[in-house]
Amino acid sequence: MAGARAVRAAETSDSSRRLYDRIGEFLVDQRLEADPGNYAFAYHLLANPDGPLARAVYALTDGGVRLTKRDIETLGCEVQPSADDGKVAKEKTEKANGLVARTQMQVEGFQDMVTAMRAETEGFGRDLAASAEAISRSTEAAGVPAIDEVTRLTTAMLDRVRSAEARLESATREASDLRRELEEARDNARRDPLTDLPNRRAIEEAYAAQATAGTHICLAVCDVDHFKSVNDRFGHAVGDRVLKAIAETLSQTCAGHLVARYGGEEFAVLFTGVDIETARATLDAARATVATKRYRLRESDAPLGEITFSAGLAAALPGDGLSTVFHRSDRLLYSAKTAGRNRLHVECPETDI
Template sequence: MNSIKAISADALAWLDAQRLPPSPSNYRLAYSYHDGEHPELVKAVRAIVDDGVRITQAETDTLHERWLGAVTTESAKRADEARTAAIRHQALGLAELAASATATTGEFGRELERSIPELAEEGSASMQELFARTLERTQRAERELAATTAQVQQLREKLEAVQGDAERDALTGLPNRRGIDAYLGADARREAAHVFAICDIDRFKSYNDRYGHAVGDRVLKTVAASLQETLADHFVGRWGGEEFIIIARTDVSDGVKLVEAAKTALGERHFKLRETDEPMGKITFSAGVVPLPVQAAEHEAAFAAADALLYQAKEAGRDRVFGG
């Protein structure tokens, strides 16, 4: 029997391949599908996906409602509340430190203002006392401000780490759909001509069916590493499932050549099954390459055009790159 960890990994990989978000209800359906404890649910899902058709969110919701019932969001709500409380606690601590530093410097300013007449009347003794108090206040303010700065830095680093994790695919280390969207949203990326390419590993399902999802995951990681290595000067992300995207600052003609070079480099790698040393054969992908419009509103049409070219490449025999 598969372990809970293995079933969880398979469920998440399946959701990714179906381009479904890992929401509580979707994850519960995927987990139930892979643990096999609901045969009728497994049969219903397979009736949809066995021919390579991706299951839709609407179909997922219908199956979940029928076989598993409404899932409670209470645990997700508690998790969100805990994260919010932790951030709020840190924010309050920073506010208190900043307020304390502000109060200290304000007190010093008021005391200095009050002491000015004394300087004129009492001479150097008052001056020395004032300097001592000034030094003490200044040192205290510096310590508190330094503590505030350190806290702010720690919070910034934590937030950057969370954001980085949210925008990066856990399996391959490449930017995920959120990271890709962030990259596409930067105006600097659209100052010059760019191309957008979608690459899909040929016959990827056969690797999972023949060798298991662990080997399929290794294939995905190897393809990702090969693309990163060959296209080091360009943006590479995981679009979802066995699909990767490339964004390069060039025109379509040169973009096709870039992707062809990446495909050739992948084809020159020799793959063996780690457990038995059995050769796995050449791993290939098909791709569609299109110009990336300057206007973000036109991106969806470009993605659809690249996807159409990709499937033309598949229908033409796979292991091909089509540009348009």
């Protein structure tokens, strides 16, 4: 009896150990931090590999695309946000709530103004009708009283029209300001707050629009090499500066094409209207520029060490969705990482660098 219990305990221990190892491998493979949220997600996924969460993950990753924090949040497993992420999210929520409140006030203001103008118009109409009746009854030969009444009505009408125009001008100005702020809010929803680049949502929308228009598309996926070690050695503030520097270089070198921060230390470049060789030359120039820079800590002027990124580049085929092209580019990125990093691999083998 005791022996049977020992065997069952050993089997349970072995099973837990295997699950623990698989969770670790999953987090490393997906480049996810080993925080409680990500660990819980991996546990629910791997403990029930045939469950609905697993099926959703398999459909989303399409056999190779890495998950992001946003994917995990969308699938219903919360990731613990960092203090900075929480602060940014809170600020965005507060700004959105403020815009909603101001929009509501603006609409209510328009309604009140139109109601008041309608009341004034009705009052003016009554006055005009009464005065017309008085004029028709006037029996004075010179008609002076009638002229005086017309003058009084005309003056009153002009005063009311000018008052209405002033209020309309003020309301129009407020509406223009509000429209500008709403457009800014919509733009911010498609922009990464750290690098000021378009975000994943923006590149998804841009890809769909360009694909619908029949534009020739190439997609590059770029990932900063050994970025975790930068954060570990120098802190996240320095890591953020590195991301900003690479974002700036990609934007300048790939001008005319959409450069986005896809998530974490990963960037995507949507090349449109050029062939894959032109896209390759442009992206490799950005890679070389980043690799030849000598980065230093601004606080101490100490060298930061070499900063590089690896990339994969693929051309979209007719009918390809973003996930399909991203999957191919991502596989090439992994190939570039495996081959030694600081290199670009392109879909055609003869153009690999």
